[in-house]
Amino acid sequence: VVDRLDQSQTPFLSALRHCAQRPQAAFYAPGHKRGQGAPVRLRELLGEGALRADLPELTELDNLFAPEGVIFQAQTLAAEAFGAEQTWFLANGSTCGLEAAILAVCDPQDKILVPRNVHRSVVAGLVLAGARPVFMEPEYSPALGLALGIPAETVAAALAHHPDIKAVLVVSPTYHGIGSDLEAIAAIAHAHGIPLLVDEAHGPHVAFHPALPTPALRQGADLVVQSTHKVLAALSQASMLHVQGNRINRDRLHAALQLTQSTSPNSLLLASLDAARHQMATEGEALLSDTLALAQTLRERLDALPGLRVISPQDVSPYASVRDLDTTRITVDVADLGITGLEADEILNDTLGVTVELPELRHLTLIVSLGNTAADVGHCLNGFRQLADPSRSPAHTSDPSALTSFLTHAAYPSQPSTLAALSPRDAFFAPTATLSAAEAIGHLSAETLSAYPPGIPTVMAGETITAAALAHLTTVAQQGGYITGASDPTLRTLKVIRA
Amino acid sequence: VVDRLDQSQTPFLSALRHCAQRPQAAFYAPGHKRGQGAPVRLRELLGEGALRADLPELTELDNLFAPEGVIFQAQTLAAEAFGAEQTWFLANGSTCGLEAAILAVCDPQDKILVPRNVHRSVVAGLVLAGARPVFMEPEYSPALGLALGIPAETVAAALAHHPDIKAVLVVSPTYHGIGSDLEAIAAIAHAHGIPLLVDEAHGPHVAFHPALPTPALRQGADLVVQSTHKVLAALSQASMLHVQGNRINRDRLHAALQLTQSTSPNSLLLASLDAARHQMATEGEALLSDTLALAQTLRERLDALPGLRVISPQDVSPYASVRDLDTTRITVDVADLGITGLEADEILNDTLGVTVELPELRHLTLIVSLGNTAADVGHCLNGFRQLADPSRSPAHTSDPSALTSFLTHAAYPSQPSTLAALSPRDAFFAPTATLSAAEAIGHLSAETLSAYPPGIPTVMAGETITAAALAHLTTVAQQGGYITGASDPTLRTLKVIRA
Numbered sequence: 001v002v003d004r005l006d007q008s009q010t011p012f013l014s015a016l017r018h019c020a021q022r023p024q025a026a027f028y029a030p031g032h033k034r035g036q037g038a039p040v041r042l043r044e045l046l047g048e049g050a051l052r053a054d055l056p057e058l059t060e061l062d063n064l065f066a067p068e069g070v071i072f073q074a075q076t077l078a079a080e081a082f083g084a085e086q087t088w089f090l091a092n093g094s095t096c097g098l099e100a101a102i103l104a105v106c107d108p109q110d111k112i113l114v115p116r117n118v119h120r121s122v123v124a125g126l127v128l129a130g131a132r133p134v135f136m137e138p139e140y141s142p143a144l145g146l147a148l149g150i151p152a153e154t155v156a157a158a159l160a161h162h163p164d165i166k167a168v169l170v171v172s173p174t175y176h177g178i179g180s181d182l183e184a185i186a187a188i189a190h191a192h193g194i195p196l197l198v199d200e201a202h203g204p205h206v207a208f209h210p211a212l213p214t215p216a217l218r219q220g221a222d223l224v225v226q227s228t229h230k231v232l233a234a235l236s237q238a239s240m241l242h243v244q245g246n247r248i249n250r251d252r253l254h255a256a257l258q259l260t261q262s263t264s265p266n267s268l269l270l271a272s273l274d275a276a277r278h279q280m281a282t283e284g285e286a287l288l289s290d291t292l293a294l295a296q297t298l299r300e301r302l303d304a305l306p307g308l309r310v311i312s313p314q315d316v317s318p319y320a321s322v323r324d325l326d327t328t329r330i331t332v333d334v335a336d337l338g339i340t341g342l343e344a345d346e347i348l349n350d351t352l353g354v355t356v357e358l359p360e361l362r363h364l365t366l367i368v369s370l371g372n373t374a375a376d377v378g379h380c381l382n383g384f385r386q387l388a389d390p391s392r393s394p395a396h397t398s399d400p401s402a403l404t405s406f407l408t409h410a411a412y413p414s415q416p417s418t419l420a421a422l423s424p425r426d427a428f429f430a431p432t433a434t435l436s437a438a439e440a441i442g443h444l445s446a447e448t449l450s451a452y453p454p455g456i457p458t459v460m461a462g463e464t465i466t467a468a469a470l471a472h473l474t475t476v477a478q479q480g481g482y483i484t485g486a487s488d489p490t491l492r493t494l495k496v497i498r499a
Numbered sequence: 500v501v502d503r504l505d506q507s508q509t510p511f512l513s514a515l516r517h518c519a520q521r522p523q524a525a526f527y528a529p530g531h532k533r534g535q536g537a538p539v540r541l542r543e544l545l546g547e548g549a550l551r552a553d554l555p556e557l558t559e560l561d562n563l564f565a566p567e568g569v570i571f572q573a574q575t576l577a578a579e580a581f582g583a584e585q586t587w588f589l590a591n592g593s594t595c596g597l598e599a600a601i602l603a604v605c606d607p608q609d610k611i612l613v614p615r616n617v618h619r620s621v622v623a624g625l626v627l628a629g630a631r632p633v634f635m636e637p638e639y640s641p642a643l644g645l646a647l648g649i650p651a652e653t654v655a656a657a658l659a660h661h662p663d664i665k666a667v668l669v670v671s672p673t674y675h676g677i678g679s680d681l682e683a684i685a686a687i688a689h690a691h692g693i694p695l696l697v698d699e700a701h702g703p704h705v706a707f708h709p710a711l712p713t714p715a716l717r718q719g720a721d722l723v724v725q726s727t728h729k730v731l732a733a734l735s736q737a738s739m740l741h742v743q744g745n746r747i748n749r750d751r752l753h754a755a756l757q758l759t760q761s762t763s764p765n766s767l768l769l770a771s772l773d774a775a776r777h778q779m780a781t782e783g784e785a786l787l788s789d790t791l792a793l794a795q796t797l798r799e800r801l802d803a804l805p806g807l808r809v810i811s812p813q814d815v816s817p818y819a820s821v822r823d824l825d826t827t828r829i830t831v832d833v834a835d836l837g838i839t840g841l842e843a844d845e846i847l848n849d850t851l852g853v854t855v856e857l858p859e860l861r862h863l864t865l866i867v868s869l870g871n872t873a874a875d876v877g878h879c880l881n882g883f884r885q886l887a888d889p890s891r892s893p894a895h896t897s898d899p900s901a902l903t904s905f906l907t908h909a910a911y912p913s914q915p916s917t918l919a920a921l922s923p924r925d926a927f928f929a930p931t932a933t934l935s936a937a938e939a940i941g942h943l944s945a946e947t948l949s950a951y952p953p954g955i956p957t958v959m960a961g962e963t964i965t966a967a968a969l970a971h972l973t974t975v976a977q978q979g980g981y982i983t984g985a986s987d988p989t990l991r992t993l994k995v996i997r998a
Contacts, residue, residue: 010540017544025878026870027829028856029729031704033870037786038732041509042774045516046767047546054734059848065983091736092591093761107928124758128627205530229763230528233537235553237590237765251986251994255927255946258984259623260759262592264728266736266768268545275541287536330526349558357527371525371532379524428754429606447754484564485757487750495750 005080007281011073013271015060020052029056029264055267064089064265065258074274081281082207083217084224084242086250088257089273094201095121096260097225097241098169099128101197103256104223104249105167106131111419113158113168117147119199120450120457120485122169123424127461128260130425134162138174139321144311145333145362149180149321156188162419163192171199172216173206175358175456176311176365177329178322179213186220195222195247203326204240204276205231205369208284211292213324222247231328231369234276238269279370287370288328295328295368298377302330305388307337311363330366337388342479344387352383360451361476420462422497424448427462431498434487437474440465443496448485451476457485465494504579506780510572512770514559519551528555528763554766563588563764564757573773580780581706582716583723583741585749587756590768593700594620595759596724596740597668598627600696602755603722603748604666605630610918612657612667616646618698619949619956619984621668622923626960627759629924633661637673638820643810644832644861648679648820655687661918662691670698671715672705674857674955675810675864676828677821678712685719694721694746702825703727703739703775704868707783710791712823721746730827730868731775737768778869786869787827794827794867797876801829804887806836810862829865836887841978846886853882859950860975919961921996923947926961930997933986936973939964942995947984950975956984964993 020034032038035051043051055061062069071089079087090097098121106112108130114122116135126133136158139148150170159165168189172180182198189196198216204226206212216224224242228234241257243250279287303310311331316322334344345359358365366380386392421444422430432446442464449459451473459469474491477483487495519533531537534550542550554560561568570588578586589596597620605611607629613621615634625632635657638647649669658664667688671679681697688695697715703725705711715723723741727733740756742749778786802809810830815821833843844858857864865879885891920943921929931945941963948958950972958968973990976982986994 013540013544017540020544023852025853025875025882027865027867027875027879028854029726029866030733030735031728031730031866031868031870032732033868033875035870036872036875037868037870039774039778041512041516041777042732042771045512045519045548045552045770045774047548049544049546050549050767053544056735058854059845063981063983066981066985066988068988092595093763095761095763096591099758103927119762120757121762127758130629227528227763229530231530233531233541234529235765235767236529236555236763237761237768251931254986255984258619259598259626259927262594262736263618263620264592264594264726264735266734266765268549268734268767269736269765271544272541275538275544278540279538346558353522354524355527355557366526367528367530368526369530369532369536371530371534371536373535376524376526376532376535380526383524428602428758432750482562482565484562485754486565487753489565489567 005077007077007081007278009077010274010278011070011077012061012274015070016053016055016267016271019055019058019060030054050268053268053271056264061267064091064261064270071270074277077281078240078273078277079242081277082240082242083215085244086242088241089270090239090241090261091237091265091269092261093237094199094225094227094239095124096257097239098122098199099125099260100253100256101223101225101241102126102129102131103259104253105195105197110166111162111164113155113162113165115150115171117456118169118171119201120448122199123448123457123460126424127428130423132419132423134158134165134419139319141319144315146176146311146331147174148178148316148319149174149323150185151321152181152184152188155185159188159192165194167195167197169197169199173200173203173213173326173329175202176331177202177326178316179324179326180321181323182216182219182221190220196220197223200224201227202230202329204228205280205288206326208280209288209292212288213326217242217244228273228276231367232276233279233370234272235269238273240273291328291368291370291372294372294374294377295330298368298380299327299330301381302332302384305384306390307334307388308384309333309336328368330368332364332366333362334364335362340479342476342481346480347387348383352386354380354383359481361479420460421464422462424461427497432495433498434493435496436493437470437491440494440496441467441470446495446497447487449473450484451481465496504576506576506580506777508576509773509777510569510576511560511773514569515552515554515766515770518554518557518559529553549767552767552770555763560766563590563760563769570769573776576780577739577772577776578741580776581739581741582714584743585741587740588769588772589738589740589760590736590764591760592736593698593724593726593738594623595756596738597621597698598624598759599752599755600722600724600740601625601628601630602758603752604694604696609665610661610663612654612661612664614649614670616955617668617670618700619947621698622947622956622959625923626927629922631918631922633657633664633918638818640818643814645675645810645830646673647677647815647818648673648822649684650820651680651683651687654684658687658691664693666694666696668696668698672699672702672712672825672828674701675830676701676825677815678823678825679820680822681715681718681720689719695719696722697724699723700726701729701828704730704779704787705825707779708787708791711787711827712825716741716743727772727775730866732778732869733771733775734768737772739772790827790867790869790871793871793873793876794829797867797879798826798829800880801831801883804883805889806833806887807883808832808835827867829867831863831865832861833863834861839978841975841980843886845979847882851882851885853879858980860978919959920963921961923960926996931994932997933992934995935992936969936990939993939995940966940969945994945996946986948972949983950980964995
């Protein structure tokens with residue numbers, strides 16, 4: 001009989017509250033000294049409480065990199081709640097977790113199988129580790145205009161073709177909430193004797209309600225990174241990394257996590273992870289039932305508005321690569337409104353008081369979470385109703401040629417499922433030249449260029465710059481999206497690898 | 500005539516406050532949705548204000564990795580205030596800044612000149628970049644038991660011996676507040692055509708008062724990393740990186756900073772940097788005058804207590820490597836009390852309500868900052884008075900042999916100023932074996948072992964494990980310090996590189 005832990009405890013948060021409240025003459029960092037020296041504007045913004053609790057690694061607060069006290073206890077509770085054997089709190093977002101995961105499983109020049117539509121933090125991990133990505137294509141639905149899951153056969157084929165691949169990394173659920181069949185993928189990876197790493201940044205909540213996608217750990221993943229802040233109640237940049245089984249060298253992972261995080265981790269971030277775990281462990285299913293119901297209402301009513309189409313479980317379930325859809329993630333196709341998702345986002349945000357998570361050329365994706373209320377849903381419907389109103393001013397309407405171009409162009413330009421010409425690390429360190437965009441076509445890129453959001457690379461460093469990829473990025477930039485990774489964000493010039 | 504910027508503005512903080520206050524239906528991350536879904540315990544700890552302001556990279560809040568709005572403006576103001584040409588806000592501490600700096604100036608296998616007593620975040624940067632450190636010894640004072648500055652002649656000699664070194668990195672001021680003669684070191688580096696990088700983590704305040712050490716930028720440093728949180732009013736983990744001149748490839752630096760930071764940077768951290776800059780630019784000199792006066796009072800009164808000795812400017816100024824001492828950093832030698840600094844720290848913290856920044860075997864170091872009050876100083880003196888009271892219970896007194904051992908053993912074990920056997924990166928990826936501590940002596944370490952605080956490596960990965968180094972670490976661990984980087988924090992076993 002395994003004793004259950006007491007999930008009503010919040011060891012780190014409680015210790016932090018105690019330290020913040022006791023009187024103490026503080027001669028340590030941070031310099032504001034429990035808020036005493038905080039600037040007026042910062043105090044007005046944050047309040048006294050947050051400043052008092054911004055404390056360093058006092059003895060009572062344990063040490064994130066050698067945990068044996070309250071951080072160890074909090075992480076142990078999190079491991080139980082999320083279904084892991086061991087959990088690490090992350091103060092530098094899922095970015096640092098994915099980077100450390102790659103550093104833990106790949107030696108320099110090792111191959112790792114990753115989806116083409118991987119987040120740029122994985123590319124950062126490839127640069128740091130010196131691993132060579134073998135890219136695989138997610139299934140793509142031209143009808144929906146969306147990348148879906150990773151077919152298990154794609155993984156099997158890639159491993160057959162590259163038997164020296166050291167790990168498989170899959171993003172599931174995706175930004176759009178689509179879960180792959182990780183169980184099948186894990187079985188394939190394990191049959192090859194290699195681990196399955198899952199970027200579950202968008203699924204920190206899935207373990208706490210049966211109507212949500214099956215958690216990666218329950219499907220056999222060896223290592224899982226979750227953005228606790230994205231969907232649960234942690235502060236931005238606070239994430240978790242979970243491990244089970246013996247395919248991950250945990251010492252090396254622990255060492256790698258010290259390479260990718262500040263040696264002064266912020267206590268508010270860590271406390272928010274402890275609180276988010278506590279909330280889920282003690283009332284997660286009830287809260288998520290409410291969230292699911294709220295999302296269902298919003299889905300149905302948005303879908304009923306003219307010109308809008310909500311991607312439904314029925315839309316995606318026929319595809320082989322799709323195991324499940326997180327219905328709290330709502331993707332709205334706005335193409336029939338005759339405007340881009342970026343334009344729709346601007347109108348909603350600037351004039352209608354509604355802000356979505358992810359505007360793309362054709363879609364808007366909304367995160368419905370435990371923080372949303374019925375009032376939010378009402379405001380949202382109001383906003384979309386006005387957006388969809390045929391009498392709305394056409395001031396933002398794109399010209400038809402731009403619309404045609406983005407509607408016929410896949411969001412993630414297709415690339416053969418092979419090794420990049422140059423590894424991301426070699427590309428990072430290679431000598432570069434700056435060329436005009438037109439001249440750059442056909443050269444190897446020195447930059448990883450991503451439309452943000454979602455931060456998924458369109459051109460990876462070390463890949464050939466194609467006219468199609470450049471057109472996609474230029475369109476996004478012109479429509480008001482950001483391009484990250486570019487030395488010249490206007491894309492008039494690009495950095496290429498000097499031949 | 501160059502127009503001065505309006506330093507009374509806080510572009511990022513003000514935009515964040517605006518976004519936090521306006522009504523909005525939020526369908527983006529973070530999941531707590533402006534605090535609406537925050538767990539009760541987190542709300543009680545932080546307050547509503549901080550939660551409302553925990554917002555993602557909304558359009559109005561710019562993008563840290565492609566800044567062109569309020570983050571660009573806030574960074575431009577910071578550059579002016581801190582005396583740089585360009586400034587980057589950092590959400591992953593000085594760690595990510597130092598790592599990016601090394602990635603920006605070193606290709607794999609390149610040599611970089613670093614002090615032996617470098618912070619472990621620099622070692623992390625060496626691992627990530629694959630650079631090979633050439634170590635140089637700081638000047639060491641046996642009388643004071645302290646490492647001091649880096650003599651300019653040491654830099655000159657190292658560059659003469661290794662003309663292919665690509666950059667020089669110096670820590671100044673040190674944890675103990677000691678500033679090196681960076682002007683002379685910069686001149687030597689620049690004569691070799693290479694940049695000087697300065698880890699000024701402990702000196703974010705020095706630009707704002709003439710009685711503080713001369714800022715690295717004013718002495719000609721090319722790149723400077725500052726822990727704005729350690730001494731000024733930013734939140735823990737919020738730092739800045741400053742650059743001037745043309746010896747740093749800024750595009751590559753910018754790209755490297757995207758490798759070492761979360762793609763979901765926390766807005767509270769960024770706002771606190773904006774506020775800390777504003778505070779310094781508008782009232783820094785007056786605030787620091789008060790801080791200096793407070794520190795002076797504390798120095799004099801602590802020094803007057805029996806058995807305590809405060810390291811003074813007069814103590815360190817005779818040494819050639821020392822240019823200046825930050826007198827707001829107070830290092831107290833407790834050896835004459837017959838207890839270790841770690842024991843003194845425990846007594847002060849646990850029973851006397853005083854917590855210092857850095858306990859070491861022989862010293863305690865205090866940070867006096869703008870957040871400290873006269874009341875803090877009073878409490879501190881009270882605490883130390885009781886600590887120094889000869890009638891105090893001897894319960895914590897060490898045995899004399901341990902005392903002798905630590906007093907005769909340099910805090911940073913001496914190493915020849917040469918290349919390590921294995922680069923930190925090669926060591927990180929090398930196959931390892933676990934040996935007992937006794938067996939491990941003579942092997943190359945697979946781990947970078949640091950006593951924390953201060954986080955300065957005693958054994959670097961790739962270096963031979965010596966009995967002396969192991970004895971130092973074991974003593975620190977036994978006296979209640981943390982050992983970070985160790986797979987077995989008790990040091991009963993160590994990971995070595997498999998031959």
